[in-house]
Amino acid sequence: MDTFNLLMDGFASALTPMNLLFAFAGVMLGTAVGVLPGIGPAMAVALLLPVTYGMETSSALIMFAGIYYGGMYGGSTTSILLNTPGESATVITAIEGHKMAKAGRAAQALATAAIGSFIAGTIGTALLVTIAPFVVKFAVSIGDPSYFAIMVLALITVTAVLGSSKIRGFASLGLGLAIGLVGADPVTAQDRLTFGIPTLVDGLDIVVVAVAIFAIGEALWIAAHLRTTPAKTIPVGTPWMGKEDWKRSWKPWLRGTAFGFPFGALPAGGAEVPTFLSYVTEKKLSKHPEEFGHGAIEGVAGPEAANNASAAGTLTPMLALGLPTNATAAVMLAFLMMKGIQPGPLLFENEPELVWALIASLFIGNTLLLLINLPLAPMWAKLLKIPRPFLYAGILFFATLGAFSVNMQAMDLWMLLLIGLLGFALRRFGLPVLPLILGVIICPMAEVRLRKTFQLSNGDISGLWSEPLAVGIYILIAVLLSLPLWIALFRRLRGKPAVSEDAIAIDHIEVPSDEAGAGSNQPTNTSGLKGSDKK
Amino acid sequence: MTIVVGYIPSPEGEAALDRAIVEAQRSGSRLVVVNSSKGDQLVDDKLLDAREFHLLDERLASAGIDFWIERSSQGSDAAENILHVAEAQRAELIVIGLRKRTSIGKFILGSTAQRIILQAHCPVLSVKVNSGW
Numbered sequence: 001m002d003t004f005n006l007l008m009d010g011f012a013s014a015l016t017p018m019n020l021l022f023a024f025a026g027v028m029l030g031t032a033v034g035v036l037p038g039i040g041p042a043m044a045v046a047l048l049l050p051v052t053y054g055m056e057t058s059s060a061l062i063m064f065a066g067i068y069y070g071g072m073y074g075g076s077t078t079s080i081l082l083n084t085p086g087e088s089a090t091v092i093t094a095i096e097g098h099k100m101a102k103a104g105r106a107a108q109a110l111a112t113a114a115i116g117s118f119i120a121g122t123i124g125t126a127l128l129v130t131i132a133p134f135v136v137k138f139a140v141s142i143g144d145p146s147y148f149a150i151m152v153l154a155l156i157t158v159t160a161v162l163g164s165s166k167i168r169g170f171a172s173l174g175l176g177l178a179i180g181l182v183g184a185d186p187v188t189a190q191d192r193l194t195f196g197i198p199t200l201v202d203g204l205d206i207v208v209v210a211v212a213i214f215a216i217g218e219a220l221w222i223a224a225h226l227r228t229t230p231a232k233t234i235p236v237g238t239p240w241m242g243k244e245d246w247k248r249s250w251k252p253w254l255r256g257t258a259f260g261f262p263f264g265a266l267p268a269g270g271a272e273v274p275t276f277l278s279y280v281t282e283k284k285l286s287k288h289p290e291e292f293g294h295g296a297i298e299g300v301a302g303p304e305a306a307n308n309a310s311a312a313g314t315l316t317p318m319l320a321l322g323l324p325t326n327a328t329a330a331v332m333l334a335f336l337m338m339k340g341i342q343p344g345p346l347l348f349e350n351e352p353e354l355v356w357a358l359i360a361s362l363f364i365g366n367t368l369l370l371l372i373n374l375p376l377a378p379m380w381a382k383l384l385k386i387p388r389p390f391l392y393a394g395i396l397f398f399a400t401l402g403a404f405s406v407n408m409q410a411m412d413l414w415m416l417l418l419i420g421l422l423g424f425a426l427r428r429f430g431l432p433v434l435p436l437i438l439g440v441i442i443c444p445m446a447e448v449r450l451r452k453t454f455q456l457s458n459g460d461i462s463g464l465w466s467e468p469l470a471v472g473i474y475i476l477i478a479v480l481l482s483l484p485l486w487i488a489l490f491r492r493l494r495g496k497p498a499v500s501e502d503a504i505a506i507d508h509i510e511v512p513s514d515e516a517g518a519g520s521n522q523p524t525n526t527s528g529l530k531g532s533d534k535k
Numbered sequence: 536m537t538i539v540v541g542y543i544p545s546p547e548g549e550a551a552l553d554r555a556i557v558e559a560q561r562s563g564s565r566l567v568v569v570n571s572s573k574g575d576q577l578v579d580d581k582l583l584d585a586r587e588f589h590l591l592d593e594r595l596a597s598a599g600i601d602f603w604i605e606r607s608s609q610g611s612d613a614a615e616n617i618l619h620v621a622e623a624q625r626a627e628l629i630v631i632g633l634r635k636r637t638s639i640g641k642f643i644l645g646s647t648a649q650r651i652i653l654q655a656h657c658p659v660l661s662v663k664v665n666s667g668w
Contacts, residue, residue: 388576
């Protein structure tokens, strides 16, 4: 019961009035940025990084956790009311949720999403508490070659398996790794990619990169597409559910959680696959299959639960292995490194108060979200009426201030602008943002592991596969990468068309072309979304 | 001759439109309804959608007047739009609806009605929601 005691200690430190206030601020801010398409929790956390210099690490982390969960919740509100998924994980929610809203059942859709998120988030966090210590025990025992292999696995899966276009994904990953390499070589201290500029020897500050890619890139993109025909609001009352809705929702909630957590907890991450699986399962198991496509409540309840459970699951590799698999977790990890805390398996041992306060605050944040979101849903919908010039002027201001305050160097502002233009180019050419950010953050960590591996093997390349676990992971990577080929081959042998029925279902979502691929948190568009993008 | 009315789907907009229809019927003028949005908000209820446009179309047709509906979802703000249309049509009258605004709100955001009244080259009739007594 050691874990339980640690968790209780975590609650004790998270429940101080000051930290509760930060948790509250976090969930409010998180929901707000989640509601606004294009402004995700990752951007919010990146913009707040400089503000948190003077704050207690645990307070800041508690606030970030609130933003993380709040963003998940807010995204579903926009999906349901506007049919504009704020992030890729809520694409599936939009299919049924928006149909429900159009049929005048917006209140029920929002309610099942909120309560489902709460249940899935709570169960997911509980699973995180149980599983994380085991992962840590396992992670401490593995060597550098295996660790490097796991990082490669995470990068490959995020890039190749989740994205719509593998080439675009790898292009983005390559850019990220290149940015991550800037600075002095960790072993030989040679300058790399510094172009003779002395300030680049320390490497690019992760805050500058994150703020530039998320905030500046997005602001430029919106500025280029500002004048669009606005959408109409769907009137919402306070969310509520009838008896029938409860009866039809609770099983999808639990099944969605079961899908979501394992996928999130794998160092492959991503909420897309589990939400999609959950949707397909609910469609098969439902007693009202004819309602699917016309606003079935199961189709909102299941994927929403899967989405939040996977959000909780994602924190497992982030805390236990120091390996983030989504953008928000990546920026949170950057925050830990900024504070001089070494992420990785030793985090639980070295900083137990911090970790357990964070986990306790996840429970608290989840409860707060349910309490404030059920009555406040109509207010969140009003946020969409803010004229965007005001909004993005504010974002640009904070972005510039933040990037400058990191090192107080004018050079950083130029870098901000330059990488911001890169962020704009990513959106312009449909490159996902997530592989780039993960590349920047994981690159230095992976490099250290790689160099150690080679030092152990005296520079022999066979050192890479000197551990059985590493060999297993490389085989897994090979299987994952060749999976589409196998599926295509299998289909051809059976004489079936290559496009499945479910892929067509996603095509029905209408995403305004300026939103598709533009979301800061929407790097991994499904193929259906890209299809509508080209219209 | 032409009467220009600024219209958005709100009580003030309705009041202005009602009055403008009466004026157009009385003088036999052509009525130009201007509905616009800057298009910088993600969600905007001020702009008529296809259904509302159709309903407005029917309503004006049944009022027995000559009319035209200007609908623009992009670009300049409402005051500029109305003034521009009024000038182009050589309007004899502009009808607008007034809403209550605090002085601070006016200071920060400005007042569309004030700009129209000050800059128009023709008489401006401003209507309040509860103008009847």
